[in-house]
Amino acid sequence: MNAAARDTDMPTNSEPKLIAGNANKPLADAIARRMSMHRGLTVKPVEARVERFNDAEIFVEVYENVRGEDMFILQPTSNPANDNLMELLIMTDALRRSSAARITAVIPYFGYARQDRRTKARTPISAKLVANLIAQAGVERVLTMDLHAAQIQGFFDLPVDNLYASPIFALDILHHFKKMDDVMIVSPDVGGVARARELAQRIGAPLSIVDKRREKAGEVAEMTVIGDVKGKRCIIVDDICDTAGTLCKAADVLMEAGATEVHSYITHGVLSGPAVERITKSVMKKLVITDSIQPTEAVKGAKNIRIVPTAPLFAQAILNIWGGTSVSSLFDNDTLSPIYEGLYPGS
Structure with a gap:
């Protein structure tokens, strides 16, 4: 040319x-x-x-x-x-x-x-x-x-x-959690470990994993916590939350394993079907998502969902x-x- x-x-x-x-x-x-x-x-x-x-x-x-x-x-x-x-x-x-x-x-x-x-x-x-x-x-x-x-x-x-999103999430976590000595980052599956580890390194927190065995799409058969979460404020990190079934069950498993509270930081809040209802009724203290997807009125009105700007x-x-x-x-x-x-x- x-x-x-x-x-x-x-x-x-x-x-x-x-x-x-x-x-x-x-x-x-x-x-x-x-x-x-x-x-x-x-x-x-x-x-x-x-x-x-x-x-x-x-x-x-x-x-x-x-x-x-x-x-x-x-x-x-x-x-x-x-x-x-x-x-x-x-x-x-x-x-x-x-x-x-x-x-x-x-x-x-x-x-x-x-x-x-x-x-x-x-x-x-x-x-x-x-x-x-x-x-x-x-x-x-x-x-x-x-x-x-x-x-x-x-x-x-x-x-x-x-x-x-992890740099934004790191800023948000450091701003809202203040005391970091009891914070634990959790990957909801083995495939998301790299993403969770990257955020854990940014905020200087340890890492745990929830190992899940899935029978078929949309259903989780069994979950096991890898790592000691007893007495920890757990933060689940993932890229997508769709129907929130896996996320809410992971929160339950972490609380049963001795976590004091569970928060989640998810980049893309797809939040299909019963997701918002599941999240509002779950043991999760807070779900933090970005505005990469335009939030619905139900999402904006949910008491335990917070949106960070991109x-x-x-x-x-x-x-x-x-x-x-x-x-x-x-x-x-x-x-x-x-x-x-x-x-x-x-x-």
């Missing part, structure tokens, strides 16, 4: 532009406000309509000129996953055909991530299929958070930045990508603390 051709692909505007689907507009607005604060000027999501025809087909119209712009589409592919995924793909196509210079998909919650391998014969690897669809639509970069399996980054033949982290990551600076620097407490200074003073 010659220099003249490259020049036409460069953004003509000196600012990044955000556009949002319908999956989590409050988060998009919060990210825009944080970007405004950092940039010292007003940043608003690009005016567009993303709606459905009577037969439920999705239609997108972008009202602003985006030619040569560095575009960031904010759209988690949460429930309804298929609708939100199609919105993302169609918005990408609209921007590509409108000559946007670069399109980054900001997907706080990456749907289909649990289908990352073939567990039985004649089953799909849907996460790979979704990665192919996103790339084929015209996305050139993906920004996401706490992928269910780290190898999903390799499903894309384009750059993927996978942010982590907008400061995503806003800074978007600005770092736009400015060509490090995104991995945001994994560091020293970098992240100033971004969350208003929420966790003195951290």
Whole structure:
């Protein structure tokens, strides 16, 4: 490609532009406000309509000129996953055909991530299929958070930045728990040990594991605690809470093993079906989730569910990508603390 051709692909505007689907507009607005604060000027999501025809087909119209712009589409592919995924793909196509210079998909919650391998014969690897669809639509970069399996980054033949909630959780735990000598981090299964260990190291806490034997999807047959949790305030750490059956049973098992109280820090609060009711009736003192998925009114009204914001982290990551600076620097407490200074003073 010659220099003249490259020049036409460069953004003509000196600012990044955000556009949002319908999956989590409050988060998009919060990210825009944080970007405004950092940039010292007003940043608003690009005016567009993303709606459905009577037969439920999705239609997108972008009202602003985006030619040569560095575009960031904010759209988690949460429930309804298929609708939100199609919105993302169609918005990408609209921007590509409108000559946007670069399109980054900001997907706080990456749907289909649990289908990352073939567990039985004649089953799909849907996460790979979704990665192919996103790339084929015209996305050139993906920004996401706490992928269910780290190898999903390799499903894309384009750059993927996978942010982590553990630095935010570490700040939150240190702020709310104060005294740390009786805190124990717990992984709800063997597969999540790496995630739990990383948080445990950040706050200087020991690690325990709940070993579960699952008979079939959605049901847990047996649970055993590996490690001594007697007299400890246990914090269960995981990436996804769906129906909350496993989580609530793990809390029961920990209390039976002598824990004084149980809290949970989960990145993505899917919270399907009976989840909220189970959590409110459980022995868990508090479930802390992020706003990667737009919380329902039931979630916001639950007495023992608290939501921590991801907008400061995503806003800074978007600005770092736009400015060509490090995104991995945001994994560091020293970098992240100033971004969350208003929420966790003195951290």
